[in-house]
Amino acid sequence: MAMMCRTLSVSRSGYYRWLDRPKSQRACWREQIEAQVMKTFSTFKARYGAPRIAMELTVRGIPCSLNTVADIPQKQGLKARNGQAFSYGGRALTMHNVSDNLLWREFGANKPNEKWTTDITYIWVEDHWLHLATVMDLYSRSIVGWALDSSMTEELVTDALSMAFERRDIELGLTIHSDRGVQYRSQKSIDYLKRKGGRPSMSRKGNCWDNAPMESFFSRLKVELIYAEQYDTDS
Known part of the structure; x- marks a missing residue:
């Protein structure tokens, strides 16, 4: 430096x-x-x-x-791999399983495992993208769960949450906030979260500030560990 x-x-x-x-x-x-x-x-x-x-x-x-x-x-x-003549209807663009915004930018927490937030970002490795899902405890702003994969599926989301649940003893009613990405709206993700005692919360449409702590974390992660390095393996 x-x-x-x-x-x-x-x-x-x-x-x-x-x-x-x-x-x-x-x-x-x-x-x-x-x-x-x-x-x-x-x-x-x-x-x-x-x-x-x-x-x-x-x-x-x-x-x-x-x-x-x-x-x-x-x-x-x-x-994109689709042909030019491909046509599509409105069904693919509808929004299902959208949860209320329970967090409402109240990013403070009185105790651990009261409020978590989660999101996905992408990282370039050699010649392809990897996707990183993380879970943050808003009480300490520490990352309590994460998962990395070459595809962005609901399994990526639930794997990150699974690590967090295994590492933490939670009580019923834990608020888990995310954006409205299809992975978080999938029925599998919603059902998994609720089985573990969590309450899903989602940002308002197009409002990145509703998940500001996670956006800030990803920004610092990329500045300090990603942009300055040239990773050549995902192992």
């Missing part, structure tokens, strides 16, 4: 001030859009092109232009 700062004629204190500066609203929006586009592309196994991804996000309350959506996979060298 010191050598890099000297080479660029930048003071170390100035660099760390730049690193820790709050993100602009536009930067947060762009990062959220990129994450949601990549999630949707992976969820539908590269079958959705830019028009369908844009419609899916719009239905979920995340407005974005077709050009913005098309630009993101293109920069990653990704291309």
Whole structure:
């Protein structure tokens, strides 16, 4: 780090001030859009092109232009596998199993295992994407469960939750908050969470701030451990 700062004629204190500066609203929006586009592309196994991804996000309350959506996979060298003549109906874009927002941005907790939040992010490894699901206890802001896989399914979500449940003794009524991704809305995920005594809570449409602690964690994780490294294995 010191050598890099000297080479660029930048003071170390100035660099760390730049690193820790709050993100602009536009930067947060762009990062959220990129994450949601990549999630949707992976969820539908590269079958959705830019028009369908844009419609899916719009239905979920995340407005974005077709050009913005098309630009993101293109920069990653990704291309949808569907044919140009494919037509689709509204059924694929409906929202099922949407839970109420029980958290309402009350990110403080009075004790451990009172409120958890969970989400999925993506990590580039050598020549493919891996998907990381994490579970955070809002009392300590510590990660209590996680799972990593090459596909983004409800198993990824339940594996992360399973680790958290195994490591923690919880009481009935634990609030577990997520976004409205299809993995969290799947019947399997909802049933699993409820069997363990949890109460599902979901962010409002298109509102990344409703899950701000997890968004902040992913941002720091990528800055400190992902962007600065070139990982060549997922083992």
